[in-house]
Amino acid sequence: MNKRYSRQEKFIGSIKKIKKIKVAIIGAGSIGSFLAEYLLRSGFERLKIIDRDFVEIENLCCQNYTETDLGLPKALCLQKKLQSINKEAKIEYIVDDLNYKNITNILSGTNLLFDATDNMLTRFLLNDYCVKNNIPWFYTAILKDTGYSFAFFPGNACLRCFIKKPILTETCESAGVLSNLPAFISSMQVSRAINYVIFNKKDSDFIVFNSLDYSIKKFKVKKDKNCPCCGKKIFEYLNGKDYELSKICGKYVFQLNVDQKIDFSNFKNLEKIGKVTQNENIFHFSKNNVKISVFRNGRIIVKGVKDENEAKKIIAKYFGFS
Ligand SMILES: [Zn+2]
Structure with a gap:
């Protein structure tokens, strides 16, 4: 037993499977910055982080960065932090905007994907990519006091089965967010990933967590036979729709x-x-x-x-x- 993971392995058994998975995290803001750290500490040692932004002072209350990171690309700062936690892990970073032109190139070889974007259009793009290539992906969103989680597994319902179009919405920038919420929802996503990789559990429930009344609600998501994406296999967002x-x-x-x-x-x-x-x-x-x-x-x-x-x-x- 590897000493680094001995406590976790005592409980869930060998994490060899976790260590082999190639993970991509899209977005290194409030969710991505915590999610990456929790994934690594759980044994996901092959991570690719994609983010187009840099660290600003207003990020420090709810993102996993420090004052020495100010002005630097988030993906780079996060990569450095993760390597300081585990220098043998393979952490790649890309400072770029993920879009329909570069997605195939950037995500090639990925086995598991995490959305941490705060951006509906990118989520629809990821959904198209993952349905087309049979890759599980995890949707994460936060706003004000509420966190949202959804998991796609090939064969199950996809994002477009229940959200028909990417819509313009409130964002953390416009409506705000509680500082402790990103860490909570990121931790939940890691649990879902462990459940899938170790226990082969493919539950696609949509989960809503409210951090002020501590409530967690789960909703079953039904597969829509007429879904343009997983039903009809029309991948409009991979072809640049709305972009x-x-x-x-x-x-x-x-x-x-x-x-x-x-x-x-x-x-x-x-x-x-x-x-x-x-x-x-x-x-x-x-x-x-x-x-x-x-x-x-x-x-x-x-x-x-x-x-x-x-x-x-x-x-x-x-x-x-x-
Ligand atoms: Zn669908």
């Missing part, structure tokens, strides 16, 4: 068309962090020199950003999409 931003009206203006009716009431918390005005058809939000206009029919215009990447980051930050 492309178009440049309009000059250098600093970008447009994204998300092809859905938008409910402005989801964005009321943005009033607390920037200037909001709205009428029947358009919701305007501005902060610093950036202005975002969301049209009820699904068009989003971003003004005042330097390039397409920045436009995508801004839409992801405030609307959980892109």
